[in-house]
Every structure is written in structure tokens, then in C-alpha cells.
Amino acid sequence: MHKQIINSETRICKAIFPNTLNANNSLFGGLIMQWMDEAAYIAATRFTKQRMFTHHVSDMKFIKAVVPNTIAEVIAKVVKADALRLTIKVTLIAEEMYDDNCYTAAESVFTMVALNEQNKPQKLQVHNLETIYY
Amino acid sequence: MHKQIINSETRICKAIFPNTLNANNSLFGGLIMQWMDEAAYIAATRFTKQRMFTHHVSDMKFIKAVVPNTIAEVIAKVVKADALRLTIKVTLIAEEMYDDNCYTAAESVFTMVALNEQNKPQKLQVHNLETIYY
Amino acid sequence: MHKQIINSETRICKAIFPNTLNANNSLFGGLIMQWMDEAAYIAATRFTKQRMFTHHVSDMKFIKAVVPNTIAEVIAKVVKADALRLTIKVTLIAEEMYDDNCYTAAESVFTMVALNEQNKPQKLQVHNLETIYY
Amino acid sequence: MHKQIINSETRICKAIFPNTLNANNSLFGGLIMQWMDEAAYIAATRFTKQRMFTHHVSDMKFIKAVVPNTIAEVIAKVVKADALRLTIKVTLIAEEMYDDNCYTAAESVFTMVALNEQNKPQKLQVHNLETIYY
Amino acid sequence: MHKQIINSETRICKAIFPNTLNANNSLFGGLIMQWMDEAAYIAATRFTKQRMFTHHVSDMKFIKAVVPNTIAEVIAKVVKADALRLTIKVTLIAEEMYDDNCYTAAESVFTMVALNEQNKPQKLQVHNLETIYY
Amino acid sequence: MHKQIINSETRICKAIFPNTLNANNSLFGGLIMQWMDEAAYIAATRFTKQRMFTHHVSDMKFIKAVVPNTIAEVIAKVVKADALRLTIKVTLIAEEMYDDNCYTAAESVFTMVALNEQNKPQKLQVHNLETIYY
Numbered sequence: 001m002h003k004q005i006i007n008s009e010t011r012i013c014k015a016i017f018p019n020t021l022n023a024n025n026s027l028f029g030g031l032i033m034q035w036m037d038e039a040a041y042i043a044a045t046r047f048t049k050q051r052m053f054t055h056h057v058s059d060m061k062f063i064k065a066v067v068p069n070t071i072a073e074v075i076a077k078v079v080k081a082d083a084l085r086l087t088i089k090v091t092l093i094a095e096e097m098y099d100d101n102c103y104t105a106a107e108s109v110f111t112m113v114a115l116n117e118q119n120k121p122q123k124l125q126v127h128n129l130e131t132i133y134y
Numbered sequence: 135m136h137k138q139i140i141n142s143e144t145r146i147c148k149a150i151f152p153n154t155l156n157a158n159n160s161l162f163g164g165l166i167m168q169w170m171d172e173a174a175y176i177a178a179t180r181f182t183k184q185r186m187f188t189h190h191v192s193d194m195k196f197i198k199a200v201v202p203n204t205i206a207e208v209i210a211k212v213v214k215a216d217a218l219r220l221t222i223k224v225t226l227i228a229e230e231m232y233d234d235n236c237y238t239a240a241e242s243v244f245t246m247v248a249l250n251e252q253n254k255p256q257k258l259q260v261h262n263l264e265t266i267y268y
Numbered sequence: 269m270h271k272q273i274i275n276s277e278t279r280i281c282k283a284i285f286p287n288t289l290n291a292n293n294s295l296f297g298g299l300i301m302q303w304m305d306e307a308a309y310i311a312a313t314r315f316t317k318q319r320m321f322t323h324h325v326s327d328m329k330f331i332k333a334v335v336p337n338t339i340a341e342v343i344a345k346v347v348k349a350d351a352l353r354l355t356i357k358v359t360l361i362a363e364e365m366y367d368d369n370c371y372t373a374a375e376s377v378f379t380m381v382a383l384n385e386q387n388k389p390q391k392l393q394v395h396n397l398e399t400i401y402y
Numbered sequence: 403m404h405k406q407i408i409n410s411e412t413r414i415c416k417a418i419f420p421n422t423l424n425a426n427n428s429l430f431g432g433l434i435m436q437w438m439d440e441a442a443y444i445a446a447t448r449f450t451k452q453r454m455f456t457h458h459v460s461d462m463k464f465i466k467a468v469v470p471n472t473i474a475e476v477i478a479k480v481v482k483a484d485a486l487r488l489t490i491k492v493t494l495i496a497e498e499m500y501d502d503n504c505y506t507a508a509e510s511v512f513t514m515v516a517l518n519e520q521n522k523p524q525k526l527q528v529h530n531l532e533t534i535y536y
Numbered sequence: 537m538h539k540q541i542i543n544s545e546t547r548i549c550k551a552i553f554p555n556t557l558n559a560n561n562s563l564f565g566g567l568i569m570q571w572m573d574e575a576a577y578i579a580a581t582r583f584t585k586q587r588m589f590t591h592h593v594s595d596m597k598f599i600k601a602v603v604p605n606t607i608a609e610v611i612a613k614v615v616k617a618d619a620l621r622l623t624i625k626v627t628l629i630a631e632e633m634y635d636d637n638c639y640t641a642a643e644s645v646f647t648m649v650a651l652n653e654q655n656k657p658q659k660l661q662v663h664n665l666e667t668i669y670y
Numbered sequence: 671m672h673k674q675i676i677n678s679e680t681r682i683c684k685a686i687f688p689n690t691l692n693a694n695n696s697l698f699g700g701l702i703m704q705w706m707d708e709a710a711y712i713a714a715t716r717f718t719k720q721r722m723f724t725h726h727v728s729d730m731k732f733i734k735a736v737v738p739n740t741i742a743e744v745i746a747k748v749v750k751a752d753a754l755r756l757t758i759k760v761t762l763i764a765e766e767m768y769d770d771n772c773y774t775a776a777e778s779v780f781t782m783v784a785l786n787e788q789n790k791p792q793k794l795q796v797h798n799l800e801t802i803y804y
Binding site for chain 2: 423425
């Protein structure tokens with residue numbers, strides 16, 4: 001199971017270009033959420049190999065504004081699985097381009113479910129359910 | 135104050151075009167979150183006339199998948215204000231294009247803060263603080 | 269009929285982010301037209317519940333450049349309906365973020381038609397035709 | 403002057419990809435208008451070498467829906483210049499990918515003005531004003 | 537054949553807007569490649585009227601950074617055809633908006649192939665194969 | 671040095687959504703190149719902590735079309751450094767969503783240079799130059 005978690009870990013790196021900025025000249029939070037949702041979706045799909053959907057997002061925290069001259073790395077990792085839901089922790093690590101500073105800029109918890117072609121809930125095809133991994 | 139809430143209410147209507155779809159042929163959740171964040175930001179800015187940032191999002195619920203032939207309307211409304219934080223309820227109403235059906239497809243609660251040019255927290259310039267409106 | 273007009277009114281709010289600017293550092297006119305066309309399309313679809321297309325745009329006026337630190341609200345409203353065409357007035361209201369100023373930045377008139385799946389013109393399914401509402 | 407018109411002619415070719423489609427599975431009209439505005443802006447800038455803005459668009463006609471398996475070419479050409487305004491004809495030629503058919507899918511007339519850095523109107527730096535070229 | 541080359545020549549003009557810039561405030565190279573690929577694809581499709589794919593790109597040279605206040609014109613031209621491959625030269629000409637300077641900012645060579653609906657290679661339906669045109 | 675290579679490795683995962691497709695219903699090659707350029711840029715910036723630019727791309731090979739129901743992972747890795755140039759290998763790994771198949775769909779070699787604020791070439795601030803790592 002540990003191997004399955006490692007293999008499903010998903011990273012999206014983005015450089016802060018002007019088209020990612022909001023009116024305050026920092027990284028647009030809506031874009032952070034979009035990247036996080038895509039990362040969570042990919043991690044969930046890799047983990048289950050089923051047709052996954054975002055069901056719920058809790059505790060999306062914007063910790064520090066991300067400014068130009070920064071690299072943003074979104075990391076999605078499965079942290080829990082039960083019969084019907086997958087819990088995925090998603091973190092945005094900001095890294096200064098011309099310095100060695102790194103910090104967690106945003107984080108959140110995604111709950112993903114599997115739906116069939118008629119969008120009806122499906123059991124997750126994973127082993128060792130109900131275990132908390134982190 | 136009631137007038138200020140009404141005046142700051144913010145709506146973003148979107149038609150479901152192919153460029154809004156995910157791999158499951160339904161509206162991409164990350165895009166819903168992006169539209170919600172922009173609507174919450176505009177409502178907060180209209181309410182305070184200050185430099186607003188998203189601080190926290192709680193309880194983002196995806197209630198029903200939004201499929202093609204649908205119109206999506208994101209509605210952001212201020213529901214609470216205290217000295218430092220504005221609470222905004224954001225709802226996605228889905229409306230079938232060729233039928234009269236409407237349903238709530240997603241909802242969430244955004245907490246917004248005011249920051250100055252150095253990104254330091256500022257008091258909100260609103261009256262009658264600590265009141266819950268809804 | 270009055271109620272149908274009110275119910276079909278469509279609003280798209282947008283904050284002026286760097287990715288909306290042209291080479292003159294003001295809101296790109298092509299984007300204004302794109303937002304207006306989407307708003308007109310949604311208003312027309314809500315009004316008729318038919319498969320609508322933009323047929324003609326007249327008198328697209330750019331009245332004042334929209335600069336950063338502005339909120340833009342596109343408002344589309346049905347103003348006339350006859351057997352084959354719907355006329356929709358679309359206005360862009362600009363609102364300064366950190367001030368109370370509002371002004372009409374752009375306006376235009378869209379003519380929409382209904383087409384069937386073979387893209388052949390269809391009669392509009394509306395009552396009280398040929399009436400000018402505004 | 404004739405040479406200046408030829409040199410300022412501007413073409414934008416686009417293939418119809420899924421991200422260009424509307425809810426009716428044809429090329430989104432708002433995107434056509436966006437491409438036309440960018441083409442008109444470039445043609446005007448090439449002609450005057452001044453800071454140009456779209457002032458007015460008249461008679462935007464959508465003649466035929468553009469469907470997948472089509473190449474779209476937007477062509478902007480200066481057709482008139484007076485002391486303060488440049489008139490530009492913009493045409494969208496649709497060309498079937500796997501056939502030899504070509505047709506005019508949309509056309510419009512853009513009026514462009516020159517503004518200085520304070521967004522005040524400027525005289526156009528062109529010769530032989532008031533002449534109609536086409 | 538010469539006429540076929542001229543007719544398939546494809547131009548995409550773009551103005552340098554903030555949403556085209558990288559973190560160094562110059563035109564994002566990845567966007568240049570995207571525009572070049574679309575131009576090469578259109579030129580190849582116009583030339584063969586077959587279902588074309590990019591197979592190989594060689595020698596993509598970024599000669600000079602393209603900065604704001606510039607117009608970029610991507611030009612794709614067929615330079616060679618044999619039984620299975622089309623060779624297309626793509627050039628990015630940069631033109632200063634408020635000056636008469638023009639320079640080649642980037643260039644590359646694309647090799648395109650025809651595939652059928654099952655993505656199997658197809659012979660090109662062109663005459664006078666193996667001829668080098670430029 | 672080995673640690674520096676590992677730390678600068680950059681991954682961008684993307685799910686194949688309809689807005690990533692070309693006219694042939696497969697992943698648009700221009701978008702692959704855009705993702706690769708952003709990944710190469712980030713890897714180069716992480717490695718040197720200098721202001722990096724793409725100078726040259728060689729041997730961009732599109733090996734297999736990427737179709738819907740696939741996850742794409744772009745991986746950029748530094749493979750060589752000398753006094754003025756960084757060589758970066760970029761690979762696109764395609765992974766079937768609902769199967770265990772993985773394959774290399776595209777690959778290329780990027781050469782990156784450092785420029786100062788006046789866009790003049792700079793020496794790379796790396797150790798053990800001229801070494802080939804892979």
C-alpha cells in the first residue's frame with residue numbers, strides 16, 4: 001500500500017508568470033485552487049484507476065501570498081482511504097527563484113469519490129481500507 | 135448595512151463550453167473554485183473598498199456534477215463581518231439550458247482579509263461588526 | 269413577459285487582473301467583446317430555452333478605457349423580441365475598486381437567432397412578439 | 403499610401419480545436435470577436451505606429467457557423483483614414499480542412515483611435531487623409 | 537506546386553500582451569512554440585488536405601528576446617515534401633510597435649506526417665516528391 | 671553536484687481535458703512544447719538560481735499521440751552544464767488513467783542560458799563544469 005501512495009503522488013510545478021497574478025500582484029488564489037484540484041484528481045486516479053470526482057474540500061488555507069520571482073510546486077498525496085472516499089492532502093510549496101528560501105504557501109484536504117458512467121457512487125478498489133496513513 | 139450587502143453581491147454567469155470540462159465530461163471542479171474565488175474577491179472588495187485577499191476556504195461541497203447544456207451562475211454574498219475578517223457564502227446554481235430545472239451544484243464559505251501594500255493585515259472599514267447576517 | 273425579461277438578465281463580474289490587459293495596460297477590448305457575447309448568449313438561452321446563436325452585433329461602443337484596480341460587470345438584458353430575432357442590450361459597468369466611482373465603459377446591441385441541430389433558423393418560442401420593451 | 407495599407411494587413415490563422423467551441427459545438431462568436439479585435443489593433447498599430455485603441459465596432463455579422471475540421475483566417479485591412487480615426491475591415495474566412503471549400507463566416511468594421519499616455523485623443527500621423535481606399 | 541506552397545503559407549500575428557510574458561518580462565518561449573506548432577499544423581493541412589500531426593521539431597532557435605511593445609508574426613512555409621513527410625520552416629518575425637525595426641526572433645523546422653483515423657501513417661497526397669524547394 | 675541535479679528535477683502533471691486537445695482529438699503538440707519549456711525553465715532556475723532563458727531546442731520528438739483518458743507527466747532533468755549553457759532533457763510520460771500502461775510520448779533537449787537584466791549572457795554559477803552527467 002505504501003508503494004501505491006508513493007506512486008500516486010502528483011506534482012505540478014509552475015513559474016509565476018504575469019498571467020497567474022491577481023489584482024494585488026500576487027498569485028491568484030483561484031488558480032492555486034485549480035492547480036490543487038487537478039493534482040488531487042490525478043493522484044486519486046493514479047491510486048484507484050477509477051473515474052474520480054472531487055466531492056469536498058476542507059480547510060483550504062492561504063498561508064502566505066506568493067509573489068513574482070517564485071516557483072510554485074503543488075504536491076498531492078493520498079493520506080486515507082475507506083470504502084467510498086479517498087482523502088488527499090494538497091500542499092503548495094513556494095520556492096524563491098533567486099534565493100534558497102522555501103515555504104508552505106497554501107494547503108488543503110480534498111475528498112474524492114468514484115462515480116460510474118451514470119455518475120452513481122462506486123466502491124473504491126483499494127486494499128487495507130480505513131487505515132490512516134499520515 | 136443591509137444595503138451594503140445587497141450592493142456587494144456578485145454574480146458570474148458562465149455557459150458550459152467544451153473548454154470548461156474535465157476528463158469525465160462534466161464541469162471541472164478546479165474551474166468552479168477559480169470562479170468562486172474571483173466572485174468572493176469582488177464581493178469583498180465591493181463591501182470594504184480595501185485590498186482583499188482570500189485567507190481560508192471551508193466546506194467546499196460539490197453536490198452534483200454539472201454537465202453540458204447547462205448555465206452556471208456563481209453568487210457571492212457577504213454573510214458576516216468582524217474587525218479583521220469577512221465571511222462570504224458562495225453558491226453555484228446550475229440551470230438547464232433547454233429545461234426549467236435549477237439546482238445548487240456547489241457551495242462554500244470564503245474568509246477574506248484586508249492587507250496593505252506590504253501585505254500586513256488591516257482592520258476592515260465596516261460598521262456594526264460581529265453581527266451575523268444570515 | 270416582464271418577469272421573463274428580469275429572469276433572463278445575465279451578469280458577469282470580472283476583476284481586472286494582468287491577464288486581461290492589452291499592450292496599453294488597459295482592459296483588452298477583444299475580451300470585453302468575448303464576455304459580452306457569452307452574457308448575451310446566456311440571456312438569450314434563458315429567455316427562449318432554445319439553441320441560440322449570435323447573428324449580428326451593432327454599435328459596439330468603447331466609451332472609456334478600463335484600467336487596473338477596477339471591477340467590470342457585464343449586464344445583458346433582452347430589449348426586444350420578434351418571431352425570429354431577439355435583441356439584447358449589453359453594457360459594461362466599470363467600478364473603481366478603492367473608490368465609489370462607477371461608469372459605463374462599453375455598450376452594444378446583440379441580435380440573437382434560434383437554430384436547430386442542422387443550424388436552420390427556428391421561430392422563437394416567445395409571447396407578445398414585436399413589442400419594444402425599452 | 404497603397405504600400406502602407408498592404409504592409410499593415412494582418413492575418414491570424416487558427417485551427418478549430420475543442421477549446422474554441424461554444425455549447426452548440428461551433429466556433430464561439432466571442433472568440434471570433436476577440437481575434438478580430440487583436441487583428442484590427444495590430445493592423446492599426448502597423449499603419450500609424452501610434453498607441454491605438456478600439457473606439458467602435460459596427461456591423462459585426464456572423465454569416466455562417468464555423469464547425470470542427472475548419473481553419474479560420476482573420477484578415478484585417480485599413481480601408482479609410484481621417485485626421486482622428488482609422489477604419490479597418492475585418493473578415494473571417496473559413497476553409498474546410500479536408501476539402502477545397504472557402505467561405506466568409508463573419509465580417510465587421512472597426513474604428514480605431516490614437517490615444518497618448520494620458521489616454522487623450524491624438525491626431526493620426528498619416529498622409530492623404532479623408533480618402534476612401536475601398 | 538509553387539502555387540500550392542504559396543497558398544498553404546500560414547501567418548499568425550500576435551500583439552505582446554501581459555498574458556504572453558514569462559517571469560523575465562519577455563515573450564514566453566513555450567507560447568512561441570505553441571503558436572509555431574499551430575501555424576505548422578495549419579500550413580501542413582492546407583498543403584495536403586490530410587489529417588496531419590507534428591512528428592519532429594529540429595533546431596528551434598531563440599535568437600532574441602521579444603519584449604513588450606512588439607508585434608510578433610509567426611510564418612509557416614512548406615519547404616520540402618517526400619512520400620511520408622512534409623518539412624515546414626517556421627519563423628517568428630518581431631516588429632517594434634512604435635518604430636520600424638523588424639528582426640527574426642525565433643525559427644525552427646517542423647516535420648509533419650499524415651495519420652489515418654487509427655493513427656497509422658499515410659502517404660502524402662502531393663505531387664513531385666523529393667524536391668527541395670528552398 | 672548529483673544532489674543539485676536531483677533537487678532541480680521538475681515535474682508537471684496534467685490530465686487530458688478537452689481544452690488540451692487538437693483537431694485530431696489528441697493532445698495538442700504545441701501545448702506539450704509549452705509545458706516542456708516551462709518545466710525546462712523551472713529546472714534551470716532551480717539549478718543555477720540565475721535568470722534563465724531558453725536558447726535552443728533540439729530533437730523534439732513526438733513518439734506517440736496522447737489521447738483522452740490519459741495522464742501526462744512532463745519531467746525536466748539537467749544532464750550537462752558548461753560555463754555558459756545548461757542542457758536539460760525533457761520527457762513526456764503518458765499513463766493510461768484506467769490501465770497500468772505507461773509510455774514515453776515525447777522527448778526533447780533544451781539548452782538554457784543565463785542573461786542579466788540587460789539580456790546580456792552571464793556565466794553559469796555552477797561547479798564541475800563540462801561534465802556530462804547522463
